[in-house]
Amino acid sequence: MSISSSAQIGHHCLIESGAMIGAHVRIGPFCTIAAGVDIGDGTVVGSHSVINGLTRLGRDNMIGPYSSIGEVNQDLKYANEATGVVIGDRNRIGKHATIHRGTLQGNGHTVIGHDNHFLNDVHIGHDCLIGDATVMGDHSGLAGHVNIDEGAQLGLMCAVHQFCIVGAHAQIADQSCVVQDVPPFVCAIGNRAFPFGFNRLSPVFLAANIHQQQVIRTLYDRMYHQGIPVEEVKKAARQLASEYPLVAFFHAFFSRSTRGIIR
Structure with missing residues (x-):
């Protein structure tokens, strides 16, 4: 001792x-x-x-x-x-x-x-x-x-299922239950949790230049508004990661995600 x-x-x-x-x-x-x-x-x-x-x-x-x-x-x-x-x-x-x-x-x-x-x-x-x-x-x-990546926020009375990933700077609303992976910067709510926008108030997002912010918006739109297959979004994130530091969060997330992402 x-x-x-x-x-x-x-x-x-x-x-x-x-x-x-x-x-x-x-x-x-x-x-x-x-x-x-x-x-x-x-x-x-x-x-x-x-x-x-x-x-x-x-x-x-x-x-x-x-x-x-x-x-x-x-x-x-x-x-x-x-x-x-x-x-x-x-x-x-x-x-x-x-x-x-x-x-x-x-x-x-x-x-x-x-x-x-x-x-x-x-x-x-x-x-x-x-x-x-x-x-x-x-x-x-x-x-x-469970993996909770940097800057992520969980509200009160949230539950996260085993082996799930909550990506960097994602935001989980109060009383939500997460049973699939939540990509970076995505806001999720509900039981079971579903996406309802991206975390535009994240300090990291606000500090980024307009080009990086637009890339994040585009990735979110591709995943949730345009019906583009996730594999294509993964490929785009991999290609953009070296040029845009914030996109590296997406590439790291997709390389580990195994439970599927919230839809």
């Missing part, structure tokens, strides 16, 4: 031998930190939280009270293998969060990037891959093996 001298540990915490607690970490009372957990500098863990498994937290994260991170997942094939959770820097995770460890059949780790904002009562299932600067609203949940 290694606990920095500058760390602040609340009353009645249980920190097992083998845990690593970085500088200026603050852990609230009644927390349990298991052996194999590594908490980076400046991270704050709210009271009554449990961090388990081979979990690595980066710097300056904020974990809300009563959260469970790195606990055994709900995959029935899981047999207590050495898997874990990797969380980057500057993430804000609300109270009552549950983030499950990965499986050997998946990535081995559930991975969360940097600068994400997850509100209260979110659930992130095993082997999920979450990029940077995403948002998940209250009571939203991800099944196992």
